[in-house]
Amino acid sequence: MKKTLLLLLFLGFGLQAQTEDEQQIRAIYDAALTEGKAYYWLNHLSNQIGGRLSGSVQAQQAVEYTKEQLDSLGLDRVWLQPVMVPKWVRGAPEFAYVETKPGLTTNVPICALGGSVATPEGGLKAQVVEVQGIEDLSKLGRENIEGKIVFYNRPMDPTLINTFQSYSGCVDQRYSGAAEAAKYGAVGVIVRSMTLRLDDYPHTGSMSYGDTPVEKRIPAAAISTKGAELLSTTLKLDPNINFYFRQNCRQFPDVQSYNVIGEIRGSEHPEEIMVVGGHLDSWDLGDGSHDDGAGCVQSMEVLHLFKKIGYRPKRTLRVVLFMNEENGLRGGNKYAEVAKSKNEQHVFALESDAGGFTPRGFSFDCDDANFERIQGWKKLFEPYLIHMFVRGGSGADIGPLKDEELVLAGLRPDSQRYFDHHHAENDTFEHVNKRELELGAATMASLVYLVDKYGTVPPRKIKG
Missing domain, CATH: 3.50.30.30 (Glucose Oxidase; domain 1)
Incomplete structure (x- = not known):
């Protein structure tokens, strides 16, 4: 009798937890589709600033604009991280x-x-x-x-x-x-x-x-x-x-630029850091809307959505807009270098750098235990037509952070149109669909919410 009662209580708790998760994820998607700022931000980056080649005036304008927008969200901290980048001019x-x-x-x-x-x-x-x-x-x-x-x-x-x-x-x-x-x-x-x-x-x-x-x-x-x-x-x-x-074309001496970073400090485990990000630089032929303006504004939107629905993460959540992914990866390397020098404990990193198309799921670079846990969340995403949870790469800029304790993930949108625009003159704002962009941001925020709530599985220590 006691075993039956305990089983019923356990099942009831599980159903309640799932319902809470379903409600929270629904709130995230609703906010993204009705009150999101990603498309507005991307419009400015693309149409008011344009292509943001590392070391250019436009890249610096993008740094200033995104920092200003992060400041306006009321985050706990926003700062610029200096990084030297190459300056190549067409x-x-x-x-x-x-x-x-x-x-x-x-x-x-x-x-x-x-x-x-x-x-x-x-x-x-x-x-x-x-x-x-x-x-x-x-x-x-x-x-x-x-x-x-x-x-x-x-x-x-x-x-x-x-x-x-x-x-x-x-x-x-x-x-x-x-x-x-x-x-x-x-x-x-x-x-x-x-x-x-x-x-x-x-x-x-x-x-x-x-x-x-x-x-x-x-x-x-x-x-x-x-x-x-x-x-x-x-x-x-x-x-x-x-x-x-x-x-x-001509190569000039390196110049100083910045990673743009915003942070919500964790309420229970502030020492554990989760990162969402994309790269702020782009090539100069188009305006870099898909590669990777979309990823930047989606990452910014994750923090904005948490603010909007009143969710305070247990773990510290950072958005990092990396500089110089396209021709050097200096921003990703600098962020990892500083994090390691400060002995920061990163537990999760998610990158969006595959365009602003319809989200299909995620790829994960992690151990079996963490992938098994994440697979258990798959049903929560099915109502939003997110079905792909696979092992694989994550993202170039978060790659330098990799260690045995870190779960790396990459947003995986539908990829069939991405290389129509990749690094070309037609990578422009009119080729980004507002609803697809917002769905991608909500999908990212939902995964971050689940990682924050349930944490990651720590690596097993092998006894010597």
């Missing part, structure tokens, strides 16, 4: 054409890759050798590459449903392609844009020369997918055509 618009015969040219859209050197002042013209990836260089050898422009034309794999996997499968040619081609005497590099669309938008992104001496660095640019198709087809008809491109 300069005048790039120009390129395919020359099939002397004087017979067809213009194609290109853009310099972030960190590239400029072409000679009058531009660069040379014959082209097409490859499908870095591994093809050794097969061709120096005799077939020296003095030519290497054209990397491996497309994103359209058969992969997860478009981030497709992106990962070919981004090495953008990042390391110039450094590798220079070893074989190439004079320049053209890289097919990282997108599944066939259009006229070239997509920029970071590249690295590695340990290549400055005097041996060669210019690198992205070409639109339509331009890549044209160039490839023309090369098949005549391998001896020329390609011309001109860009006058």
